[in-house]
Amino acid sequence: MxxxxxxxxxxxxxxxxxxxxxxxxxxxxxxxxxxxxxxxxxxxxxxxxxxxxxxxxxxxxxxxxxxxxxxxxxxxxxxxxxxxxxxxxxxxxxxxxxxxxxxxxxxxxxxxxxxxxxxxxxxxxxxxxxxxSPLFGLKLDEKVHIDADNVVFKIKPIDAKAEKERKKKEKEAAAAGAVASGATPTTLTGDQGAEGKKSKKDKVKDKAQAAGDAVASTVVGKPGAPEGAPTKKKEKKEKQPKPQKAAPVEKPLSPSLIDLRVGHILKATTHPNADSLYVSTIACGDPPGTDNTSEFEGQVVRTVCSGLNGLIPLEEMQNRKIVTVCNLKPVTMRGVKSCAMVLAASPRVAEGEDSHKGPVELVNPPADSKAGDRVYFEGWEGEPEGVLNPKKKVWETIQPGFTTTDALEVGFDVEAVPQLSGEGAEKKTGVGKLKTAAGLCSVSTLKGATVR
Structure with a gap:
């Protein structure tokens, strides 16, 4: 081929x-x-x-x-x-x-x-x-039978940092071994090869001869100043400024900067130190060795704290698909490190009212979706950031546009984000629906709600 x-x-x-x-x-x-x-x-x-x-x-x-x-x-x-x-x-x-x-x-x-x-x-x-995976969407009459429960030996996730350090040490050891064995560039071919075969005594003699020749060349070849004459100090070379590194290209503001994925809650428990929080173990499709992940029942998972205790029954948090925000900077909540966020809808409230009183409904991805499937808004496709910079307030700027429609679909209302909608005759309008390759994301009953 x-x-x-x-x-x-x-x-x-x-x-x-x-x-x-x-x-x-x-x-x-x-x-x-x-x-x-x-x-x-x-x-x-x-x-x-x-x-x-x-x-x-x-x-x-x-x-x-x-x-x-x-x-x-x-x-x-x-x-x-x-x-x-x-x-x-x-x-x-x-x-x-x-x-x-x-x-x-x-x-x-x-x-x-x-x-x-x-x-x-x-x-x-x-x-x-x-x-x-719906990502590939292959129409197969027969598939390879794979029993996820039949695992002979459970492998540990790869620690990316440890792997990098291991390779570095291997290179250093190889270089040290080469030096110890005398394998230098002067021992390779031709005349250089002959040089490598000289005895230690001959090499010392050659170095002394080379030093003598260097001294002789400064005395005979280049006439110096008369004895006793003052010597000139060498002028210091001006240090050249180091070239400035090019600043990384900043991506334009867009909902696509937010890494939204389908998550699968494998288990959820109450937070040991906070009555309002759940602690969920969620598979988000991360490869082994990803920062801020661990392993649970052979899967790579994230630990996620969510303020849903008292708003959603704990039994409804078990073994279900949800939508997660995966590139917010991890935060420690009452002693537990939370490495993602669960998207949920709640009614809009007037300024000053309690925005956490409920009711609350989790965002549902399509039934056929799988953990790790990419979730995005129509018309706002693009590559998400690795980790959102908290100082740039990307999430805080974009989130007010997250909403639900009369058809109970989740979408992004560009008019709610002035930085994107603009003004005057060129003002952008419309709602881009939240979807995966398998279909649209939705809520159960809340219309015109905010989603966060």
């Missing part, structure tokens, strides 16, 4: 199982853009995309040497250990190509090969994600 085109097997798979007529494109970037029109790929990602298509064609090949195939699978599994998709977080046709080539292979793996101590946990997770 050429690096810049889709092979026939992938094209046929897209025709039978994917949407958007992506099979009509042989260029992987164009096919990806047709499948995921809201995603923008950088030049680096476009190059990676082509390389992953080549890897996908080899990794599932029956003609590969067993040792080589195992090495490829191991490398792929390590790559996916800290990524949701092959490109990191962005879906592409390469993920589908990998599924097409590996699905039949994974379906034959034993439980030990899938989830044993040396098993390919992350490949199995990726296969399950691609075949079931």
């Amino acid at each position: 050429a690096g810049s085109t889709l092979d026939e097997s992938v094209t046929a798979f897209l025709k039978n199982h994917a949407s958007n007529d992506a099979f009509e494109e042989t260029d992987p970037v164009k096919a990806s853009q047709k499948l995921f029109p809201e995603i923008a790929y950088t030049d680096t990602e476009k190059a990676e995309l082509s390389q992953w298509l080549i890897t996908a064609s080899h990794v599932g090949s029956n003609t590969e040497d067993a040792a080589k195939a195992a090495e490829r699978l191991s490398t792929l599994n390590t790559h996916l250990s800290s990524r949701t998709t092959l490109l990191g977080a962005k879906p592409s046709v390469a993920d589908i190509a990998l599924y097409q080539h590996l699905a039949s292979v994974v379906s034959k793996w034993s439980a030990e090969e899938r989830t044993g101590e040396q098993g390919y946990h992350h490949i199995v997770r990726h296969i399950d994600f691609v075949q079931n």
Whole structure:
């Protein structure tokens, strides 16, 4: 398969199982853009995309040497250990190509090969994600059977900082080993190689000779000042100012800066130190090793405090899908670190009235959505910030536009945010509906409510 085109097997798979007529494109970037029109790929990602298509064609090949195939699978599994998709977080046709080539292979793996101590946990997770996520929307007659409860060996989430430190120490150790063995650039080839074979005594002699030659050159080659004459002080070179680093490009204000995702509450309890708070354990689709996450029952989760005790029964907080805000700076609430926020609707109140008296209803994502699915407002698509800067008050500025409609849909009313709506003849109006790839987000009964 050429690096810049889709092979026939992938094209046929897209025709039978994917949407958007992506099979009509042989260029992987164009096919990806047709499948995921809201995603923008950088030049680096476009190059990676082509390389992953080549890897996908080899990794599932029956003609590969067993040792080589195992090495490829191991490398792929390590790559996916800290990524949701092959490109990191962005879906592409390469993920589908990998599924097409590996699905039949994974379906034959034993439980030990899938989830044993040396098993390919992350490949199995990726296969399950691609075949079931509405993000890819594959129409499959048969799927790889994956039993989430049959885990032979539970792996610990990767600590990104520890992994970085480990690689740094490995490099330092390798460099120290090279120095200890005398493997310097002067021991490589030609005359330099001969230099490396000299004895320690010869090297010392050569250094002394070089020093003598240097002294002689200053005496004979360059006439100095008469003896006793005052010497000139060397002029100090002016220090050149260091070039200023270019300031990072600031994204324009938009609801898309807020990282909204589908969350799955795995359990919720009352806060041990606050009567008004619940403490929820929520899966938000984070890859292993993400900051401010932990592991619960084999899933990467966030701990979230919400002021819903007394407003929503605790039993309604168990094992349900909600919408979470995932890029607010974590805050510690009465001794418990909260690493996200649960979106809920409540009636609008006049200034001075209690805004937390209720009633309150959680925002419901579409029934078919899964933890980690991206949630966004129509007309306001874009990449969210990693972590919102509290000083810039992005959440505080945008949130007043979050509302519910008469049809009980959640939306963003641009007129409620003057910084975005503008004034006069060019003033923007309208409500962009909150949605995922699977459909619209809604509330149960509250019309014209505020959502926060």
